[in-house]
Amino acid sequence: MREIAYRLALREAIAEEMERDDRVLIMGEEVGRYQGAYKVTEGLFDRFGDRRVIDTPIAENGFAGIGVGAAMVGLRPIVEFMTWNFSAVAFDQILSNAAKVRQMSGGQFTCPIVFRGPNGSARQVGSQHSQSMDIFYAHVPGLKVLAPATPRDAKGLLKAAIRDDNPICFLESETLYNLKGDVPDPAEGDFVVEIGKANVLREGTDVTIVSWSRISMVAMQAAALLEKEGISAEVVDLRSLRPLDHETVLNSVGKTHRAVVAHEGWPYGGVGAEVVDRIQRYGFDELDAPVLRVSGADVPMPYNAKLEQYCLPQPETIAAACKKVLYRD
Amino acid sequence: MPGKQTKQEAKKPSVHGEASSPSIKDSQFAKQAGADRVSLPRADVDTDELSRLYRQMQLIRRVEEECARAYAQGKIGGFLHLYIGQESVGVGSIAALRHDDYVVGTYRDHGIAMAKGMAAKQVMAELFGKATGCSQGLGGSMHLFDAKNGMLGGYGIVGGHIPLAVGCAFASKYRGDGRVTLCYFGEGSVTIGSFHEALSLAALWHLPIVFICENNEYAMGTPLARTLSVEDVSQKALAYGMQRDRFFARDVLEVKQRIGEAVERARTESEPTLVEVRTYRFRGHSMSDPGKYRTADEIEAQKKLDPLNRAREQLKLLGRTEEQLAKLDEEIEAEVQEAVKFAEESEEPGPEILEPTTYSGPFAR
The missing domain is CATH 3.40.50.970 (Thiamin diphosphate (ThDP)-binding fold, Pyr/PP domains)
Known part of the structure; x- marks a missing residue:
């Protein structure tokens, strides 16, 4: 490779x-x-x-x-x-x-x-x-x-x-x-990835982080932080937003019983809201805590470097949300 | 496409050879505007061809009159934009095409769909929302599509289809298939950005397309003088270094000949043309429009210039008898009645067709 x-x-x-x-x-x-x-x-x-x-x-x-x-x-x-x-x-x-x-x-x-x-x-x-x-x-x-x-x-x-x-x-x-x-x-040989399949980037047992694009990498950093505290996070990288592979998400939630959805877009009616709906709709009985979202801040993106980072999901904010669904905050 | 820019530099924009004068055809244009007397067409006219074009125009007229009736009876829903009065534009221009050429139009699309070869019954069934309609009852009046006849659709967002039509011409040039695309729109489209982006790109890339602006004097209910700072729409071509033409659509054979020149230019030189065709719709913008923005006198005056009647009178001057014309009308009437019957008796589509027509392959949810 x-x-x-x-x-x-x-x-x-x-x-x-x-x-x-x-x-x-x-x-x-x-x-x-x-x-x-x-x-x-x-x-x-x-x-x-x-x-x-x-x-x-x-x-x-x-x-x-x-x-x-x-x-x-x-x-x-x-x-x-x-x-x-x-x-x-x-x-x-x-x-x-x-x-x-x-x-x-x-x-x-x-x-x-x-x-x-x-x-x-x-x-x-x-x-x-x-x-x-x-x-x-x-x-x-x-x-x-x-x-x-x-x-x-x-x-x-x-x-x-x-x-x-x-x-x-x-x-x-x-x-x-x-x-x-x-x-x-x-x-x-010819290498093609099938459209519509999510990918488990990191296996874990305590909490599922669902993400995509750049924030999947931030979620991986969050998982590393959580590991230091003895929390095992599974990171599901959606890869495809439509079609949305909720089966892979639900399989993970079936194992961890807790989920956080992290993405860069605004929270109001975002893709994260769709993911949360599918988890509650198809996996309600598996959940031990409400599903939380970590999204971009609900404002236009500011120019100031610190404020920009404030508006974006960070490893720390994703980790904090994970601890919240684990009732360990 | 880029890479052929030298051609554009070498060739000066012109209307039949003249570029600099902004309204070079105005004197001729004004003369045309007053030319309401029916006279014999040019000596080389093919009576059979005129008869064929008359038949198409009359069929479109009668189909649409039946559409209006069915709409009043609640058998057709939604919006219904009639082409009545403008038939000579679609029929004359499409007569200048090869069968494998493409046409792309607006929501006022019944006329061009039929002129391109769609059967009356497919149009009527579509308007009735039936599964036997051209688009299986999913498109309706504004979205008539006919792949096998190169009818690439009627579109409902004003101006939004013009770049799409340029894309068809782009594909023809890319493949070298020799096809020409005709793109229809009203003068109400020339104020929106997509029109300008499309013309700009078609000229830049030397694409085989003819832009046909059907200027029917009203953008919905707003008259020309209140929507355009320059009423001569064809002048928009000058800014893009594009050929242009401008004429009245009173004579279907003249439409064929003038559009034919632009089609020829597209086919042989791969150059676009903007053609402004002055026309007039006798009905409202759509069925919900009572047309209070214009007087009955104006409409009556325009009806005296009806290109359909003109073609009929010309056929008589050329020797067609009343009996022959009556027989033609009877054939058309039978076709119209058959279309209505077909539409009424056809089945409606069921919900099972919704997902397979939304995506090719499995539904993406």
Whole structure:
């Protein structure tokens, strides 16, 4: 097994799928000649040329819509948003067109497209560039939403997403791009991770922490803190927000009987609320304590570095919530 | 797509060769506006073709009149936007296409769907919400889709479909399949951002698409003068270095010929065109619109210019007898009545089709 960064894992996934299938192309701001605003697409322009690695002007609504139309007639576009914050101006294309076209055409058309880019906070980029868009998309039937935390899942899930016949929102994280981890060597064969399966990142017996994307890594740090206090936490990394694999979550809760859901997005009606609902709905008898959420603070993200960290889930705040559901606070 | 930018630099934007004058066709345009006298069309007119286009327009008209009746009877729900008065635009423009070309439209989509080949009964069944409708009763009036005929849908968010249509043209260029996309919208769409992003990208990437602005003078109930600072919609093309054209849709054959020029440009040169077609809808914006924003006199004056009647009068001038035309009308009537009967007698879809039509493959919950 070799270790590569999350960023490179994404690049490998895109390149391998473009190599495999001429219908796959990537478009977005700065993806080509500039080599990617966050260098995910570095080298692809030179390798695949301007027919398939397409620099767009700043027009998210326009190029997201172009991706949708192209997907409807048989291409498999990857549309990069420089960050998911900017997807807000393309929201109508994703909500009203990509997610709806299959049903409103009575199943005649599908929309095999991947929208991808970094989601959530970076470092002190202020309120308009720090939003977690998870729930806006996970809320929409017709879409799938993936949020990998590890390089391995970033590669395997992106390849699966490109091959999927449905529109997919693929949420990355700027703060994960340099994260290194084990990813199978391409020489060992085609590596794809099945969409819709959560992954137990760390086994434990006392409490379940459910998380995804960057916060799964924070949850792992929380679990390390708890271990020092003799508490064994299991970390379930959802990987996919829609479909949401509540069976894996419930299996874990069946073992620990206590759960904390941690995520970066706002608390009001967030993905965490959906996870909590499923735990109480399907696993009520297993619970020994109310399920708690640790979310981003319910305010726009402040610029000040200390306040920003205050607003984000931290290992300590997740650990504190775990102790609370264990009645050990 | 990027990489062909030299072509754009080399070619100056123009309307039939002239770029700098902002309203170069205005004198011609004004003359057209007053041209309400029915005269023989050009000498090279193909009577059979005119007859075929007349038949399509008349079928659309009669289907929609029946839709209005069914709506009043509560058999059709939701919104119903009729194309009555505008048929020459859809019929004339689609007559300039190959069968494998694409069309993308707005919620006022019955006319273009039928002109592209959708059967009247599929339209009617869809409006009745039946499983035999083109979209299995899930789309309704505003969302007619017909994959096998290249009808890529009617869309309900004003302007939101224009980038999508550009995407179809993008795919054609990417694959080199030689197809052309026609994208329809009203003048009410040209004030929203998606219109401008779509035109900007289509021009930048030299895509084979024709943007057809059906300017029916009212954005819902607000007249042109109150929605657009420049009433000549075709001028929007100038800013994008795009070819443009502008004319009245009174003569279906002229629509075919003028749109045909743009289609040819798209097909052979891979260049987009913005065409403003002045038209008029005789009914309200939708069935709920009593149309109090315009006078009965205005509507009556417009009805005298009805392109459908004009085509009929032209056919007579070309030698078609009343008997021949009556026979045509009878055939159409039978088709309309069959469509209504088909829609009434068809089954409704059940809830079991909802999940499989939402996702390809297993439902993502």
